[in-house]
Amino acid sequence: MSLETVRLSQAARDQLIRLKRTTGVPNWNVLCRWALATSLQDPSVPLVREVLTDSNVEMTWKTFAGNYAELYRALLVHRCVLDGQEPTDAALGRTLTVHLHRGVGYLAANKGAGGIHQLLSRI
Numbered sequence: 001m002s003l004e005t006v007r008l009s010q011a012a013r014d015q016l017i018r019l020k021r022t023t024g025v026p027n028w029n030v031l032c033r034w035a036l037a038t039s040l041q042d043p044s045v046p047l048v049r050e051v052l053t054d055s056n057v058e059m060t061w062k063t064f065a066g067n068y069a070e071l072y073r074a075l076l077v078h079r080c081v082l083d084g085q086e087p088t089d090a091a092l093g094r095t096l097t098v099h100l101h102r103g104v105g106y107l108a109a110n111k112g113a114g115g116i117h118q119l120l121s122r123i
Contacts, residue, residue, distance in 0.1 A: 003073065003092055006032065006064045007053035012101050015108035016057070028057060029064050033072075035103030036096070040075055042106075045083050046098040053097065 008016070016031055025031055039046065065072045076095050080087040085095070
């Protein structure tokens, strides 16, 4: 697992489809960035350590991170260190996957997210 390709589980895909519909945010990568930021702000370590990335949704790291690739990578390195992991490529990829999925769950659980403004207030 590395940062080259970001893959999602079927459950995360379904949650993102609902989020796209309710918020009007048209792009997966934007919602995924918000999900990652939402999860990273939670100081606890995600309970799920392995995620089955079984959906047909995937994007390159460049698409996911855009112009902020170095910033997102630095956030992942920092989180690995905080969680007591060596920030290897594999650890960064795992950290991205578990935090991305936890963050999607957090955003999807916000039943009041009736639009982009409500969702942004959650973040």
